[in-house]
Amino acid sequence: MSIKRRLLYAATALSVGAISSLSQANEPIQPIEPVKEVNVALAELGKKLYFDPRLSKSGFISCNSCHNLSMGGTDNLKTSIGHNWQQGPINSPTVLNSSLNLAQFWDGRAADLKEQAGGPIANPGEMAFTHTLAVDLLKSIPGYVHEFRLTFGNDEINIDQVTDAIAEFEKTLVTPDSPFDQWLLGDEDALTADELAGYKLFKDSGCVACHNGEAVGGSSFQKMGVVEPYQTNNEVEGRVAVTGVDADRFMFKVPTLRNVELTYPYFHDGEAQTLTEAVDIMGRLQLGRQFTDGENAQIVAFLKSLTGQQPSFQLPILPPSSENTPPPQPFE
């Protein structure tokens, strides 16, 4: 290529880039940003705690049991299984991109990841431990004592540090670089014609009113069953449990649709097995719109283009228990 050709080429590439970043600015969905500021030592400790089943009474259930990072950060069950094989009340949402949520849990009862992380350890239906027992357990493991000292610069171990570390690890669980994000960033060929048509339907029929922003959800509480009521045998009632306000009955945090291809089954009760079913229900109940099979398939194709790069890291090797570590109680 001659220098002149090369300059021309560069200029064209530049202006194409400028046009597509302009159109991207007008889209209701923004690309997932790779995580920027992380305290690496804190996140590494948090990763260990996330995978450590000794934070549960049974010694068997870790955060990863119900938010399996090999399965989109979920358990792929209708509702989760807790201590003693208890049937959980609600579907386990993904931890992927959960740092982008306006609040945590389906009803938003925890303000952020740090507040959330203390919940499951002490929940009798989940890990069935207590914060005191969890901290005592960590103090009995020399490898943890050493790592907490290195990370926090003191000889304390407390639940505040535990939840800080887990939350810092969770901050790293973002999934950038999905085909849809590549398209948003200007790669015209990143989406198929069906995926693009699905995105257009998603915008034009009004899904974006609730599913928008970086996480394609997670930014508001909305009623499940706007046009037509949602029928379910599940007893959970949503945000009313937090606010006590009757108008908040059946209001749920709008779930993120990032990686939704991996996070089946769907809805707070896990009653929709497939994306086809979830899209059909959303169309009818939220928008009063019956999609044809072809339209539904296009929307599903678009939703699958939201699967991003999954977190990839070495599986943490946990420090061994010592003679002073209380034994697990899996059958009590």
Ligand code: HEC
């Ligand atoms: C027994 C299964 C189970 C275990 C163990 C568990 N979780 Fe969860 N998690 C759930 C369920 C179910 C919910 C939804 C509860 C609700 O909204 O009422 C949830 C919600 C969350 C959320 C909120 C996500 C969102 O979009 O609102 C985060 C974050 C989370 N868990 C992280 C963790 C961490 C960290 C641990 C370990 C300390 C953990 N979970 C242990 C089942 C589990």
Ligand code: HEC
């Ligand atoms: C009025 C707000 C609103 C609109 C409009 C809306 N949704 Fe939803 N969406 C929600 C809420 C709230 C939930 C969670 C409901 C529940 O679990 O009970 C949800 C859940 C979902 C889920 C399941 C996600 C999961 O992880 O469980 C999918 C898929 C989905 N919506 C797709 C769509 C599509 C496609 C459209 C357009 C046809 C749409 N939504 C329109 C609010 C909305």
